[in-house]
Amino acid sequence: MSDESPAPPVKRSRRKLLLLSGGGLILVLCLAGGAWFAGIIPHRNGGRNTRAVQIVAEKPVLVDLPDVLANLDTGGRRTSFIKLKSKLQVAHAADVAAVQADMPQILDLFQTYLRSTRPDELHDGEGVYRLRETLMGRLDGLLAPVEVTDLLFTEMLIQ
Structure with a gap:
């Protein structure tokens, strides 16, 4: 048996933890916004009843x-x-x-x-x-x- 006690857990400062989680959240939101603009995530009309715009292809x-x-x-x-x-x-x-x-x-x-x-x-x-x-x-x-x-x-x- 040794007299050594387990090392106390390393405490991260609260400020660093807040910065890392905030940075991660911003990164996820930027990636989701980029995917939405690129069309990877489909656009939805939010359940609103909007009139569909028909584009009629006019012949040259x-x-x-x-x-x-x-x-x-x-x-x-x-x-x-x-x-x-x-x-x-x-x-x-x-x-x-x-x-x-x-x-x-x-x-x-x-x-x-x-x-x-x-x-x-x-x-x-x-x-x-x-x-x-x-x-x-x-x-x-x-x-x-x-x-x-x-x-x-x-x-x-x-x-």
């Missing part, structure tokens, strides 16, 4: 653009022309009137860009893709509030 509308006939930049060689038929796809039917009102500016934009394009830039699929993307970017700037979703070339003739 195609707007026919007039034929564009422009001479290409040949650098002094034999003259080369391009004839382009295209359609513009807008997200909402209400935007068709705005597109029709800006048709002179759209045609000017097409002609100005095409006149600075060389014929060899349009011979492969990559060149046509670049043409489409460039014109789409310029159309977005011109028709700012109108949401242009696509530009479709229906006919492209290069002489």
Whole structure:
């Protein structure tokens, strides 16, 4: 038998215990909030009787653009022309009137860009893709509030 008595239990200060439990609680709440915003925890309406909002998917509308006939930049060689038929796809039917009102500016934009394009830039699929993307970017700037979703070339003739 020994005279040694068991060591008294280590007492943590009350303040440290309070800080650790408070920090743990905050961590759990932050993780739960992040999961809720991420959609891991489903959103509930709290039993309230709210009216369900139906989102009707509106089909995009195609707007026919007039034929564009422009001479290409040949650098002094034999003259080369391009004839382009295209359609513009807008997200909402209400935007068709705005597109029709800006048709002179759209045609000017097409002609100005095409006149600075060389014929060899349009011979492969990559060149046509670049043409489409460039014109789409310029159309977005011109028709700012109108949401242009696509530009479709229906006919492209290069002489």
